[in-house]
Amino acid sequence: MTCRFYREEEVADVLDMATTIEVVDESFRQLGSGGADNVPRRRARAPGFVLHGMHASAEYLGTAGWKMYSTTRIGAKFHVGIYDTDSGQMIALIEADRLGQLRTAASSAVGARYLAKKPVTQVGVFGAGWQAEGQLTAMATEFPLAQAYVYSRDEEKRQAFAERMSEKLKLEVLPVHDPREAVEDLPLVITATTSKHPVFDGNLLAEGALVCAVGANWNFKREIDVITVRRADNWVCDSIEACRGEAGDFVLAEEEGYLDWTKAVSLSDVMAGNSIGRNNQDSIVVYKTVGLALHDVALGTKFLELAGSQPEIGVDLPF
Known part of the structure; x- marks a missing residue:
């Protein structure tokens, strides 16, 4: 062999x-x-x-x-x-x-399969790079998306991303100039950036929203703010062990007293029926993935x- x-x-x-x-x-x-x-x-x-x-x-x-x-x-x-x-x-x-790129995007899609409030026809995306492209492709594969709203600090990149992905996925991808437009009233919000700091205000999240936080896999980076963590009824990880080591979104929130790791659950336990991933239809849920070998x-x-x-x-x- x-x-x-x-x-x-x-x-x-x-x-x-x-x-x-x-x-x-x-x-x-x-x-x-x-x-x-x-x-x-x-x-x-x-x-x-x-x-x-x-x-x-x-x-x-x-x-x-x-x-x-x-x-x-x-x-x-x-x-x-x-x-x-x-x-x-x-x-x-x-x-x-x-x-x-494929497996990272698929992890978010599987998370949304079990954690999102259905139906999912709209999504907000933060980021306009390689991983954001995969994330949107995965969600369009999993759900009957009609619209996606993309925000990136670089106007030229978000415009190019919207044009490219609209053509690729045959759905309406809209570049937005204000981060709130990629959050408000949306059932699903994805963060796939290299930012070290929160990319949106957690007060803007709709009741029942699912946040898939993808980009930060260093313990000094965070894409979601403590307001999002505090508002979330359910905190779900691709791996609790891995997230405790490098998910800055959660690690920093714990240091600031806003997260109790005993309340976090793994997606595999949710899928097995051993843990609850969504308390009810109005619950805000955060799914954090750092990537699993x-x-x-x-x-x-x-x-x-x-x-x-x-x-x-x-x-x-x-x-």
């Missing part, structure tokens, strides 16, 4: 959002039932450089693996390694920028399954 290497464009050609959402849904279920194990991200630093690493095993798939990526001032490089758990052999090395491993394994019928893609590595 050899290890096979796959490039970004091959991942993009093989995987789609609908498939990814179902893979991530099942991985959450397995995490809740003991069929998988996830190790939160750790970081090693050097001047101008950070190496990020996270690991998981998916017993239910017979695979395990890691995601490693480096960040510098000029960008990031992502890779996922997949192992066969019977032989211990590394079976794939995958360039994983696209894979990471299990999703990378599960999606990487699915990619290998689908790529198996396309022997022309990928190249063998000499080990």
Whole structure:
């Protein structure tokens, strides 16, 4: 058994959002039932450089693996390694920028599947970059969206994002000049930015709204303010352990006395019926995702399954 290497464009050609959402849904279920194990991200630093690493095993798939990526001032490089758990052999090395975008967006869509007040036909999006594009695509895949309102501090970027995504998703994507227009009266609000500071006023949230907070995965960053945390009846994490280590939205709120971790629940427990993710239709719910290696491993394994019928893609590595 050899290890096979796959490039970004091959991942993009093989995987789609609908498939990814179902893979991530099942991985959450397995995490809740003991069929998988996830190790939160750790970081090693050097001047101008950070190496990020996270690991998981998916017993239910017979695979395990890691995601490693480096960040510098000029960008990031992502890779996922997949192992066969019977032989211990590394079976794939995958360039994983696209894979990471897909699984991050799918986590929000799965969260919204179980936590959002239905129907969801409108969404507010903060951010106009790569991850925001994935988030909106995932929500349009999961729900019959009619309109999306996008806010970014950069007017040119939000205008370009709206034009691009309107064409791609065949729905009305409106760039807005005031953050409140991406929050007020909306059932679903997504934050997918690099901001270190809250991007909207929590007083603006409608009763029953779900906030999917995606961007902040350092404990000194926050995209949602303490008002949002205080107004939320339910705090849900993709992983409580991971969020306690790096979800600045919650970590900083705890330090300020606005969050009690004993009241936070994991999405996998909500899906298993062991925890409540939404108290009632009027509850404001915050779903915080920092990204789980299990999703990378599960999606990487699915990619290998689908790529198996396309022997022309990928190249063998000499080990």
